[in-house]
Amino acid sequence: MSTQTEAAAGRDVGDDELITAWGLFHEALHNTGELLLRDVDPSGGDMSGPWFEVLIRLQRSPGNRQPMSKLAKEVCLSSGGFTKLADRLERKGYLARRSCPSDRRVVYAELTEAGRELADEARARHVALLREHVLGPLGPDGLRRLAELARTLRDTSLAT
Incomplete structure (x- = not known):
């Protein structure tokens, strides 16, 4: 669909419909997000969303590390x-800071062995919760469509 066609189609959506759709998305994201963090911490503690997100992103990154500035943005x-979150993770022994040998301005956040173990356990619990609370209601096709729509919104917001 061309940009002009999309713009014309957008005029067929009323203000209330647009506000309702965004509100429903926001509520779904908030409510489902809470379900996805429930019992994800294998130690039985309260692993906040950003804490868990950092562990998972580092776990899925090459060498289990990323520049701290990039990770903060993500x-x-x-x-x-x-920095405060990284300090807490470092005190717990889950994260280490490493200087970049080629650029002194860059500092990497890197999972420690304890961080990798925690991330592995938390990831397994998170996947089970995703299967129950996201894949279950949406099904495989709905999940793929959700990913496509989220990617479109993310990429469009990054382009502006």
Whole structure:
């Protein structure tokens, strides 16, 4: 569909319908997000969303590490907010900071062995919750469509 066609089609959507759709998405994301963090911490503690997100992103990154500035942006935290979170993860022994040998301005956040173990356990619990609370209601086709729509919104927001 061309941009002009999409714009014309968008005029067929009323303000209330647009507000309702966005509100439903926001509520679904908030409510489902809470379900997906429930019991995800294998230690029985309260693993906040950003904490879990950092562990999973590092687990899925090459070498289990990423530049701290990139990671902060990906988990939607300010530089200061991410530094505080990294401090807590480091104190717990889950994360280490590593300097970049080729660029002194870059500092990497890297999972420790304890961090990898925690991330592995939390990921297994998270996948089970995703299967129950996301894949279950949506089915495989709905999940793929959700990913496609989310990617479109993300990519469009990054382009502006």
